[in-house]
Amino acid sequence: xxxxxxxxxxxxxxxxxxxxxxxxxxxxxxxxxxxxxxxxxxxxxxxxxxxxxxxxxxxxxxxxxxxxxxxxxxxxxxxxxxxxxxxxxxxxxxxxxxxxxxxxxxxxxxxxxxxxxxxxxxxxxxxxxxxxxxxxxxxxxxxxxxxxxxxxxxxxxxxxxxxxxxxxxxxxxxxxxxxxxxxxxxxxxxxxxxxxxxxxxxxxxxxxxxxxxxxxxxxxxxxxxxxxxxxxxxxxxxxxxxxxxxxxxxxxxxxxxxxxxxxxxxxxxxxxxxxxxxxxxxxxxxxxxxxxxxxxxxxxxxxxxxxxxxxxxxxxxxxxxxxxxxxxxxxxxxxxxxxxxxxxxxxxxxxxxxxxxxxxxxxxxxxxxxxxxxxxxxxxxxxxxxxxxxxxxxxxxxxxxxxxxxxxxxxxxxxxxxxxxxxxxxxxxxxxxxxxxxxxxxxxxxx
Amino acid sequence: xxxxxxxxxxxxxxxxxxxxxxxxxxxxxxxxxxxxxxxxxxxxxxxxxxxxxxxxxxxxxxxxxxxxxxxxxxxxxxxxxxxxxxxxxxxxxxxxxxxxxxxxxxxxxxxxxxxxxxxxxxxxxxxxxxxxxxxxxxxxxxxxxxxxxxxxxxxxxxxxxxxxxxxxxxxxxxxxxxxxxxxxxxxxxxxxxxxxxxxxxxxxxxxxxxxxxxxxxxxxxxxxxxxxxxxxxxxxxxxxxxxxxxxxxxxxxxxxxxxxxxxxxxxxxxxxxxxxxxxxxxxxxxxxxxxxxxxxxxxxxxxxxxxxxxxxxxxxxxxxxxxxxxxxxxxxxxxxxxxxxxxxxxxxxxxxxxxxxxxxxxxxxxxxxxxxxxxxxxxxxxxxxxxxxxxxxxxxxxxxxxxxxxxxxxxxxxxxxxxxxxxxxxxxxxxxxxxxxxxxxxxxxxxx
Numbered sequence: 001x002x003x004x005x006x007x008x009x010x011x012x013x014x015x016x017x018x019x020x021x022x023x024x025x026x027x028x029x030x031x032x033x034x035x036x037x038x039x040x041x042x043x044x045x046x047x048x049x050x051x052x053x054x055x056x057x058x059x060x061x062x063x064x065x066x067x068x069x070x071x072x073x074x075x076x077x078x079x080x081x082x083x084x085x086x087x088x089x090x091x092x093x094x095x096x097x098x099x100x101x102x103x104x105x106x107x108x109x110x111x112x113x114x115x116x117x118x119x120x121x122x123x124x125x126x127x128x129x130x131x132x133x134x135x136x137x138x139x140x141x142x143x144x145x146x147x148x149x150x151x152x153x154x155x156x157x158x159x160x161x162x163x164x165x166x167x168x169x170x171x172x173x174x175x176x177x178x179x180x181x182x183x184x185x186x187x188x189x190x191x192x193x194x195x196x197x198x199x200x201x202x203x204x205x206x207x208x209x210x211x212x213x214x215x216x217x218x219x220x221x222x223x224x225x226x227x228x229x230x231x232x233x234x235x236x237x238x239x240x241x242x243x244x245x246x247x248x249x250x251x252x253x254x255x256x257x258x259x260x261x262x263x264x265x266x267x268x269x270x271x272x273x274x275x276x277x278x279x280x281x282x283x284x285x286x287x288x289x290x291x292x293x294x295x296x297x298x299x300x301x302x303x304x305x306x307x308x309x310x311x312x313x314x315x316x317x318x319x320x321x322x323x324x325x326x327x328x329x330x331x332x333x334x335x336x337x338x339x340x341x342x343x344x345x346x347x348x349x350x351x352x353x354x355x356x357x358x359x360x361x362x363x364x365x366x367x368x369x370x371x372x373x374x375x376x377x378x379x380x381x382x383x384x385x386x387x388x389x390x391x392x393x394x395x396x397x398x399x400x401x402x403x404x405x406x407x408x409x410x411x412x413x414x415x416x417x418x419x420x421x422x423x424x425x426x427x428x429x430x431x432x433x434x435x436x437x438x439x440x441x442x443x444x445x446x447x
Numbered sequence: 448x449x450x451x452x453x454x455x456x457x458x459x460x461x462x463x464x465x466x467x468x469x470x471x472x473x474x475x476x477x478x479x480x481x482x483x484x485x486x487x488x489x490x491x492x493x494x495x496x497x498x499x500x501x502x503x504x505x506x507x508x509x510x511x512x513x514x515x516x517x518x519x520x521x522x523x524x525x526x527x528x529x530x531x532x533x534x535x536x537x538x539x540x541x542x543x544x545x546x547x548x549x550x551x552x553x554x555x556x557x558x559x560x561x562x563x564x565x566x567x568x569x570x571x572x573x574x575x576x577x578x579x580x581x582x583x584x585x586x587x588x589x590x591x592x593x594x595x596x597x598x599x600x601x602x603x604x605x606x607x608x609x610x611x612x613x614x615x616x617x618x619x620x621x622x623x624x625x626x627x628x629x630x631x632x633x634x635x636x637x638x639x640x641x642x643x644x645x646x647x648x649x650x651x652x653x654x655x656x657x658x659x660x661x662x663x664x665x666x667x668x669x670x671x672x673x674x675x676x677x678x679x680x681x682x683x684x685x686x687x688x689x690x691x692x693x694x695x696x697x698x699x700x701x702x703x704x705x706x707x708x709x710x711x712x713x714x715x716x717x718x719x720x721x722x723x724x725x726x727x728x729x730x731x732x733x734x735x736x737x738x739x740x741x742x743x744x745x746x747x748x749x750x751x752x753x754x755x756x757x758x759x760x761x762x763x764x765x766x767x768x769x770x771x772x773x774x775x776x777x778x779x780x781x782x783x784x785x786x787x788x789x790x791x792x793x794x795x796x797x798x799x800x801x802x803x804x805x806x807x808x809x810x811x812x813x814x815x816x817x818x819x820x821x822x823x824x825x826x827x828x829x830x831x832x833x834x835x836x837x838x839x840x841x842x843x844x845x846x847x848x849x850x851x852x853x854x855x856x857x858x859x860x861x862x863x864x865x866x867x868x869x870x871x872x873x874x875x876x877x878x879x880x881x882x883x884x885x886x887x888x889x890x891x892x893x894x895x
Contacts, residue, residue: 045755046663046698046729050608053765056772059559080555088553098547107533109525110743113504146592146775153774162495180773184603217491252491283491297556298780309490319498326501327626328599328774329592334744335781 057176058417065415073413074431076422079228079394080297081360084428089360091295093352097342106338111331113322115144115303119337122344123288123303127257127271134278138311141318143304143325144332147297148258148289149177151304155254155285156185157324158306158317159219168219168254169210171195173419175228178221178256192220195230200387200399202232208245216250224257224286225270226393229421233263233392239273243280253277258289263393265361267293267354283308290340292394293357299336360425364394367427371396374436381444394425404442412438502622503862510860518858519876521867524674524839525743526806529873534806536741538799542788546781554780559768561590562783568790569734569749573670573703573717580724584757587764589750589771590778593743594704594735595623597750601700601731602631603770604752604763605665614665614700615656617641619864621674621702624667633665641676646832646844648678650687657691666692670703670732671716672838675866679709679837685719689726699723704735709837711807713800724753736786738839739803745782806870810839813872817841820881826888839870849887857883 055063061077083089114120120142124135134140145151159166168187170178171194182189192214193206211220222242227233234242246253255274261267277284289302306317325331343349368388375385388396400408400420408414414435416422427435500508506522528534546552560566566588570581580586591597606612612633616624617640628635638660639652657666668688673679680688692699701720707713723730729752736747750767754760771777789795818833833841845853845865853859859880861867872880 043755045759046610046696047608047752047754047759047763050759050762050766052762053769056559056768059556059772059777062556063558078556088555090553094554102544102547105535107535108539108742108744109533110504110523110737112508113501146779149773150775162492177772177776180769184770184773291556296554298554298777300775300777300779306492308492313490313492313495316495316497317492320495322501323498326504326595327623327630328595329746330595330623331504331744331746333592333746333779333782336779 061415061417064409068413068415070413072434074415074426074435076414076416076424076426076435079292079423079425081292081295081394081425082428084363086426086428086431089295091353091356093343093349093356094295094339096349096352097339100342101338106334108334111144111334111337113325113331114142114318115332116334116337116341118341118345119144119301120303122341124305126267126344127260127286127288127305128275128278128307129268129271132275132278134307139308139314141306141308141314141321143318143321144337145287145302145304145325146300146329146332147291147302148256148287149181149302150300150332151287151289151302152178152181152256153185153328154304154321154324155287156182156187157328158285158304158321159254160186161324162320163219163252166217166219167214168221169214170221171207171223171227173229174221174223175256176417176419189221190214194227195232195397197399200232200397201390202234202238204234204238208241211242211245211249211251214249214251217252218249219252219254219285220246221254221256222273224255224260224273226259226263226395228258228393229395229417229419230397231391231393231395232397234273236272239276243277243282246277247280247282252283252285254285254287256287258287259292259393260288261293261354261357262361265358267357278307281309290336294340294343294353296336296339299339300333301336301340364424367424367429367432368396370429370432371424371427371436374432375439378436379440394423396422396424398422398439398443400439400442404446407442407446408438411441414438506860506862509854513858513860515858517879519860519871519879521859521861521869521871521880524738524868524870526738526741526839526870527873529809529875531871531873531876534741536799536802538789538795538802539741539785542785542792542795545788546784552784557590557777557780557783559771559777560588560764561778562780562787564791565590565783565787566749568787569736570751572713572790573706573720573732573734573751574724574753575714575717575721578721578724580753585754585760587752587754587760587767589764589767590783591733591748591750592746592775592778593737593748594702594733595627595748596746596778597733597735597748598624598627598700598702599631600750600767600770600774601733601752602628602633603774604767605731606632607770608763608766609665609698610663612665613661614667615660616667617653617669617673619675620667620669622862624702636660638666640673641678641842643844646678646829646842647835648680648684650680650684654687654691657688657697658695660695660697662695663697664695665698665700665731667700667702668719670701670706670720671718672705672709672840674704674838675840675862675864676842677832677836677838677840678842680719682718682722685722689723692723693726693728699728699730701730701732703732705738705838706734707739707800707803708807708810708839711804713803727755729753729755736782740786740789740799742782742786745785746779747782747786810869813869813877814841816874816877817869817872817881820877821884824881824885826881826885828888840866840868842866843884845884845887849890852887852890853883856886859883 065075124140124142168189169192172191192210193203196203260270263270284307286305291297372388398420402418405418510520570588615638618637638656639649642649706716709716732751734749737743821830843865847863
């Protein structure tokens with residue numbers, strides 16, 4: 001049987017060009033043979049050649065963790081907050097909002113394609129500030145999206161349609177799913193340098209050089225705060241220079257804001273990078289998620305915002321974003337949006353939320369400190385572990401390589417992603433010593 | 448594209464290869480120059496046009512803007528009570544109260560394929576509790592964002608893994624089908640379905656078009672209560688359709704959005720799907736709980752892919768995850784949890800079937816009332832189809848200008864193809880609708 005795999009180098013570039021008659025002939029030949037085979041052997045599945053896909057590198061970690069029967073096991077894979085007792089947490093203010101919603105007997109009618117109006121208003125104001133000029137001037141197009149992923153996907157699909165051929169530049173490293181999102185949306189991407197393993201910090205010169213060398217009018221994907229997976233954020237001064245350069249090159253910034261309020265504990269501080277760009281009058285795209293900061297992970301609530309230079313453009317952009325959402329899922333789910341709208345819309349609940357968020361961010365800082373203390377006291381080599389303290393947000397980029405990360409799992413039953421990222425949200429004080437032992441063992445005894 | 452033999456890896460390479468195609472330099476160049484004028488006075492979004500409202504959901508938008516007290520929304524298929532109010536089913540309220548009160552529940556990410564219990568029960572609902580396909584683990588089921596989401600995932604999966612990613616859609620079909628498949632990477636062609644002369648099924652035309660379609664083509668079938676026409680094949684006709692499809696080794700893709708709503712019986716409405724699955728062949732089935740459980744805004748649905756063997760189903764399941772992850776990572780928890788609770792609990796399930804039948808019966812009664820009202824007014828034409836058509840909608844046969852007339856003069860909101868949602872009618876509003884239809888038809892006749 002003729003196999004396409006044998007022809008990859010030749011066919012790959014041609015497969016999408018239906019005007020290529022040779023390709024069409026070959027395709028027809030292959031399909032003809034394949035289908036002839038299928039119709040004679042009717043017990044063969046037409047999906048026989050579908051291969052087993054590998055587990056998702058991040059979500060697959062939790063699945064593997066569940067299967068592990070060791071008492072010592074620790075899940076530092078996915079970025080989901082755990083209490084000091086390592087239990088998942090539903091925020092009190094979320095429980096309150098749900099009870100309120102149940103009592104008021106809301107219906108379950110379709111939301112408009114763009115989502116819940118009260119949520120869209122609240123989310124744009126949270127991001128930019130309630131008195132933001134762009135909002136007042138109706139220059140912000142906001143569409144409710146399926147958390148961060150769904151919002152990024154809407155933005156990516158929009159880019160594919162309206163900026164065809166434009167390359168999106170993504171930090172190296174970045175959240176693994178970014179590449180999948182842009183691939184499936186048909187948007188080309190390249191990396192810009194970001195993480196410097198030598199300093200375990202930001203490779204600022206490399207980043208600036210790569211932004212400079214990108215063709216004018218490219219799109220830069222930036223993590224608004226608490227960079228995932230490294231936890232390394234630019235300083236305010238560096239953000240200023242990044243904004244200068246992006247403006248000079250007429251690039252467009254596309255912010256991924258998944259941790260507003262979670263990084264520093266302050267919603268406003270964590271939004272400062274985005275606000276800085278918007279204040280300068282730059283047009284930006286911003287994807288938001290309420291998975292972490294409101295603990296609404298499974299409700300899939302977020303938004304895609306386009307801050308543009310005129311109300312007219314905002315209206316048009318909004319209409320086109322709707323056109324992308326309709327054939328994807330028609331309209332977004334109502335439950336999570338209502339929770340957010342209720343929490344943000346009620347001053348008392350909003351304050352309660354802020355307090356709970358500070359508590360979560362605070363616990364992570366405490367755990368960072370303990371981990372650092374344990375590592376420093378146990379590691380006699382004098383290695384500088386202070387990056388654990390300097391990194392921001394839920395994650396720490398340990399610097400462990402794949403083999404070392406595997407050792408963490410295989411020997412110590414500690415589950416993490418293979419890029420060396422650990423989620424501190426899944427760590428408690430009691431386990432810091434064990435984790436420190438594991439990291440030191442993996443770092444020094446495994447190559 | 449020849450996807451059958453394409454591994455996931457090659458698919459990704461191929462996707463990237465698409466990026467190497469250089470778009471026309473002139474067009475890009477010009478757009479770039481335009482786009483990147485000084486930030487101060489131009490937007491990079493300058494060339495973004497205002498999109499028109501969605502033809503179906505936009506009807507509600509227009510309706511909301513209308514200040515008239517006699518306005519009537521017969522656009523989107525959303526059930527209304529006799530009082531004209533949206534309805535949250537009693538079983539849904541009970542299930543939701545249970546969920547919110549349960550201390551052990553949390554909001555952790557679901558698996559990429561969603562609530563596994565919901566998936567099992569959903570497959571069982573459409574395929575039947577004794578389904579051999581389920582017993583043999585041949586069904587890959589993923590939780591999806593209602594029917595739309597399930598169709599889109601199915602489309603993207605076929606685009607990546609199926610040799611003949613071309614789908615045949617009935618004429619007419621739900622408007623959104625025409626957008627979902629191309630955007631998902633599957634080109635589309637029509638097959639004859641509705642016969643405006645008989646206001647029934649063009650059975651011969653349909654079979655001819657299916658026979659003329661290529662071997663291995665994907666065929667979209669409305670499982671029951673065809674939208675927008677309300678015209679369903681009889682059991683004999685389904686048998687004829689099945690034989691042709693299987694003889695051509697075509698792949699059925701069922702859109703099942705009205706199970707329980709068509710006849711009032713969940714099992715009866717699953718007849719077509721089950722008869723196809725019974726012959727051992729493969730198919731895709733998209734399910735929606737928007738209407739039959741009234742869970743519209745919660746976005747509850749599932750995509751089932753019935754495969755020939757368990758190993759294939761397992762591999763298909765793994766590949767579906769690769770489609771979902773870059774789209775929204777994992778589906779929303781709330782609605783599926785409600786649906787699972789209802790499907791699982793004998794008491795809730797029983798009460799659900801009663802409420803479902805109540806909704807279906809009210810719609811049938813609206814059909815009778817509208818038919819009688821038209822007869823009373825002596826409205827010209829044969830209105831039997833109002834009684835015969837199945838499901839939530841009536842395909843009135845009114846044309847675009849008649850519809851515009853009804854909106855303008857009578858504030859009746861409906862889609863321009865003449866489709867009305869019976870679920871939006873009540874005894875109180877039927878006379879107003881009948882008046883409008885009468886005027887539209889008589890008015891048209893007088894325009895020679």
